[in-house]
Amino acid sequence: MITPAVPKSWYLPTKPHKFCPGCGHGIVLKALGEVIDELEIQDQTIFGCDIGCSLLSWDFFACDSTQTHHGRTIPVMVGIKRSRPELITIGYMGDGGGYSIGSQHLLNSAVRNEKVTLILVNNTNYGMTGGQMAPTTLPGQKTETSPYGRDPETTGYPTKGPEFLAEVTSEGAYVARATVSKYKQLKRFLKNALRNQIEGNGFSFVEVLSTCPTNWRTNAQQTWHFLEDEMEPYFPVGELKSPFSKGGDK
């Protein structure tokens, strides 16, 4: 029997993991686990998550991990990194945590060029709380709090995080958007975001477009269609800022 390779940095007693079937978090965390292994940083990595679906990763890795309130994983990671710069800090959050309730932390940690790595999973809704509208909900998309579809006239347009972070960050920052539909690219971006912290260049951020069939109420085919044909055209994938390549990787 062939079993799929499991990253060494995964914490096996908590597997199989607790995410819904079809959820993209597992893919992101698999890529992240492989990158932690390849960079050999498991022992000095501090993984942090907040509340929301990303919470379910609190005991996911065989790395020291800590969990905090919705939106607050960024300042907790900043506090750890500022006091122990030798540690590698990974803040893991959803779009609500990063772009809404914790947006002041995201913006200001980016401006200060905090040497932390932040991974934000964008599934266009608040999953854990039952599928409400998120800052990333697409125009016209139905959610529990936009049952007739998101109306940009009254609720604005979806937040484009990497685009605004690329504007406010300084030299040395790494900003990218990946998608769970392009695994090798996702892994490469996560690796760059961690390399950037290891080398002490600056702030590192990767938004990952992900899937939420439970709250989208989609089957497998519809799920993939929404990710590739609705989300990806709206949220272009690529490196927006990188110390490793001049023009970025589109």
Add this chain to the structure above:
Amino acid sequence: MLKVVDETKKAFLTGNETIAWAALAAGADIMFGYPITPQNEVMHYWTRLAPRYGREFLQTEDEISAGFTVCGAVQAGKKAFTATAGPGNVLMQEPFGMAEAMRLPLFAIIQQRGGPSSGTVIYSQQEVALTTYGGNGEGYRIVYSSASHQEIYDYTIKGFNMAWKYRWPTFLLGDGYQAKMREPLEMYDPEEKGIKIEPTYPLVGLPGKIGEDREPQHLCNIYSLEEELYDVVMKLSAEYESIAPEIIEWQEHHCEDADIIILTHGIVSRAADDAVKALRAQGIKAGYFRPITLRPYPAQQLRDAIAKSGAKTLLVAESSYGQFERLTKQEIYGETIKMEHLYMPGVGIIDYDIISKVKSVL
């Protein structure tokens, strides 16, 4: 580490400056802060002094962030602190709650300003309820209410020590008057005074290879089931209650034969002290009782003072509208002593105010 205070010496400082010196002497590694009056000068002095001693500072984007960066830093094993006031104290209740739930040795200075809302930037004792029982929990905190600059120095050092010894969030509750006023105090090196500096240790970022030397640390503060949380809270309660008697501090004098006991805390207790002396000189048997720790509260000690004196009246004087009296009532429920109060929310209280009140109720 470079010694901060070589030899015990007299100093003439503001309260905020005193806090910066005491935090250095206590071995604080890093301060996270956000500007709000009347605590700003804690940051001003810290940012000037800290680099000389290899200590760190970060001005965060808001008080929420200041509190949570402290939570992160103490998890990483560093002696971290913050200072705030008023609406900033409101915002910090969120990280303070995390520190309660996860037993994080967070230390914060609260320089009370007037409220509600923006209130005044000057003075009050209106952050008693918030500092003792704020947050969505049960108030597992240690709160020292200081009354002089010497106490600010002493209890800043002690606050760090208690936070790291017992691992409850710990507060020095001051006010704008104490923050800004200048008065003499003695600065000293705590270890030369025989005060043991509690060691720090990390909860994450531990040494050793995971899977070979040690297991990974997984810290969390959320639970799936009611019963899980019930067990956690009952354990926290039991541990808090078991150490409370070791932490409780209070001051009393002239209670043995008092007809009236004047109950105050913080800077108002200095007015109470003067008032008791003046009243005694006039033949009125007044006593003085002051909780130094508002949480845990010296309830039994106050009950004992009431019992041994046989006092008929307990006068509560505070620069808020009953927050301290309500805290007291819940702690001494069942006592039948008559309670009177002098509420002066947001303004200072002097001995004359207390003396007049005593005469009006006796």
